[in-house]
Amino acid sequence: MDTPAFEGWTCPVPLQHYPTIVLGHGAGGKMMNDLIRHLFAEEFHSPLLGQLADAAAIQVGGQRLAITTDSFVVSPLFFPGGDIGELAVNGTINDLAAAGARPIYLTSGFILEEGLPMETLARITRSMARACDRAGVQIAAGDTKVVNKGHGDGIYINTSGIGVIPEKVHIAPDKARPGDLVIISGSMGDHGIAVMSVREGLKFRTEIKSDTAPLARMVQAMIDAGAEIHCLRDATRGGLAAVLNELSMASQVGIEFEETSVPVRPDVFAACEMLGLDPLFIANEGKMVAIVAPEHAETALAAMRSDPFGREAVAIGRVVTDHPGMVVATTSIGGTRVVDLPAGELLPRIC
Numbered sequence: 001m002d003t004p005a006f007e008g009w010t011c012p013v014p015l016q017h018y019p020t021i022v023l024g025h026g027a028g029g030k031m032m033n034d035l036i037r038h039l040f041a042e043e044f045h046s047p048l049l050g051q052l053a054d055a056a057a058i059q060v061g062g063q064r065l066a067i068t069t070d071s072f073v074v075s076p077l078f079f080p081g082g083d084i085g086e087l088a089v090n091g092t093i094n095d096l097a098a099a100g101a102r103p104i105y106l107t108s109g110f111i112l113e114e115g116l117p118m119e120t121l122a123r124i125t126r127s128m129a130r131a132c133d134r135a136g137v138q139i140a141a142g143d144t145k146v147v148n149k150g151h152g153d154g155i156y157i158n159t160s161g162i163g164v165i166p167e168k169v170h171i172a173p174d175k176a177r178p179g180d181l182v183i184i185s186g187s188m189g190d191h192g193i194a195v196m197s198v199r200e201g202l203k204f205r206t207e208i209k210s211d212t213a214p215l216a217r218m219v220q221a222m223i224d225a226g227a228e229i230h231c232l233r234d235a236t237r238g239g240l241a242a243v244l245n246e247l248s249m250a251s252q253v254g255i256e257f258e259e260t261s262v263p264v265r266p267d268v269f270a271a272c273e274m275l276g277l278d279p280l281f282i283a284n285e286g287k288m289v290a291i292v293a294p295e296h297a298e299t300a301l302a303a304m305r306s307d308p309f310g311r312e313a314v315a316i317g318r319v320v321t322d323h324p325g326m327v328v329a330t331t332s333i334g335g336t337r338v339v340d341l342p343a344g345e346l347l348p349r350i351c
Contacts (some may be wrong), residue, residue: 028237257317
């Protein structure tokens with residue numbers, strides 16, 4: 001019998017053989033990564049989808065556009081520092097910004113549960129309108145569906161977005177190069193801990209607020225300053241750890257960073273210690289990770305810090321040729337540890 005040739009074989013289902021979907025498949029870690037790579041990307045046969053970027057760059061006539069979509073199922077609907085409506089607008093804007101695009105239009109789809117108070121819906125809609133005004137975008141189209149009571153969670157929101165990519169901007173997950181510096185725009189873990197504190201009824205000495213914010217103007221400031229940006233990604237589900245792993249795998253490079261260089265608010269750090277969580281894996285909704293050419297790092301940092309949402313921007317590490325596809329952190333005691341993708345669900349329903 002001839003030996004079968006396994007080269008080029010792909011698996012049409014997630015590598016973990018789960019008979020049903022579990023929460024971890026939407027958490028931004030290994031399980032979600034496997035689901036996307038080995039089911040959706042395999043079945044849809046789309047080169048654009050296969051890039052696994054926050055937004056796809058497409059050519060329409062002579063114009064380069066970015067297009068993205070996202071769904072928001074956060075529980076509770078209102079949390080310190082924000083709500084599901086503001087989150088839906090900011091999250092989609094930030095995905096467009098991660099492609100270097102200037103957001104111009106959004107769409108909004110509402111899945112409403114029977115029995116949702118009309119005042120709750122009005123409050124969320126007003127919040128979305130304010131967020132659009134602040135970001136300078138418009139809701140151009142929408143859809144509404146209602147499901148039976150008990151078959152939803154109050155309200156789910158899907159938002160899609162479209163933006164214009166400047167001619168000379170070419171930002172993508174596979175463009176990191178050895179020697180590049182890794183920059184983050186501020187403290188890690190705020191959003192995830194804010195949502196969890198309300199959901200679980202936790203009380204801290206100070207109120208921890210979500211960092212939800214639109215980051216497109218900050219990214220535009222970096223571009224206008226002439227910074228050579230290779231990769232951008234907002235650190236949402238899976239936190240900083242997930243973003244760095246995704247970029248290292250897409251570019252087939254290693255990433256090394258100093259754990260003590262990553263800013264974490266003292267109250268967030270204390271909450272993580274109490275709950276046994278690592279702030280590197282906690283979701284954010286207003287922080288951008290940038291990989292930039294080393295000679296442009298100071299320019300990028302100055303542009304970030306000129307924006308209200310990037311004042312705490314800091315360089316934390318660099319791209320290396322060693323251990324491609326792997327992220328390594330230098331710890332506070334001088335040792336090193338591998339920072340892998342989270343395996344499953346850390347904090348359910350954070351966006």
